[in-house]
């Protein structure tokens with residue numbers, strides 16, 4: 001069952017007489033109990049969509065349903081949602097306890113004791129029982145974040161809406177809070193819609209990810225689907241660190257011919273590619289840095305590359321190569337340390353390559369090769 005259904009939803013802002021299309025005819029189903037992350041660059045429309053679900057922003061077109069109820073005209077407090085904001089939005093003059101209780105006091109007829117019980121239970125869950133009688137000004141950023149999340153938990157919503165809730169925390173705390181939020185999701189089983197611009201956060205926390213760009217959804221899928229089968233160049237580039245390498249190549253009927261290499265394709269892949277590209281057509285070849293390895297030059301598809309720089313990053317080494325005039329990033333385990341300023345060979349397996357249409361950016365291998373579906377015969 002879908003918990004939140006977004007159908008043909010658009011948002012146009014009137015910015016001093018100029019129409020700004022922030023969300024462009026979006027369809028998205030979020031399942032009951034799902035952790036769905038909306039990720040994309042700044043200005044892509046993520047917060048606008050979340051705020052429309054919360055009822056904090058009007059919907060220009062389309063419908064949003066929560067459960068089986070269309071909520072377009074339902075007030076924010078009656079939607080069964082609770083929002084956690086980036087800046088926490090705590091009342092500075094109230095203690096953590098009062099901040100957490102306030103929404104319930106206003107919107108329910110629960111008694112004082114019941115409200116206090118719920119606050120203490122949520123505080124216990126968030127590990128802030130000792131901080132309940134302090135005001136936000138005397139709490140650390142991490143503790144304020146916990147109060148804000150606790151306040152949402154107290155409301156026992158059908159859906160949590162989280163708008164970049166960790167972006168004001170330092171890196172270490174952010175990592176810690178990621179696991180805390182995942183734990184809360186597991187314990188409560190409540191649907192979470194989580195907005196972030198941080199692809200790593202999206203890929204590590206979510207059941208599914210919706211990738212936004214310019215008000216449109218580029219792909220919806222599990223982290224694994226998005227990483228291994230990016231629907232287009234935008235998704236391929238946005239997800240992964242360092243980002244995917246791309247090379248302009250020409251398909252010559254059996255090989256991909258790059259500026260300084262030739263890559264022989266298997267008969268099966270040639271069959272598939274010929275459905276999309278003819279001999280002499282240009283394509284964009286994509287390979288993730290972690291899918292490239294060092295080779296000895298004896299393989300048909302080994303590529304000669306010049307190693308400019310080796311950069312140790314944690315337990316890995318990042319290698320920066322020149323392949324012809326193109327730059328190529330490679331991520332290898334820390335014990336692989338080729339000499340800098342030397343010509344070596346690199347290689348990548350066909351099962352790891354991506355091929356994109358140069359104009360619309362679609363991944364022509366995404367649907368077939370990796371999912372091992374037979375090529376349609378019509």
Ligand SMILES: Nc1ncnc2c1ncn2[C@@H]1O[C@H](COP(=O)(O)OP(=O)(O)OP(=O)(O)O)[C@@H](O)[C@H]1O
Pocket residue numbers: 013014015020021022040041042043044045046047048049197
């Ligand atoms: N109140 C508003 N009035 C006019 N334009 C707005 C308003 N709010 C957002 N926009 C515009 O709508 C577009 C989408 O903004 P939105 O805040 O939803 O993006 P976002 O992906 O959440 O970005 P960020 O990660 O920077 O918060 C942007 O072009 C933004 O400038």
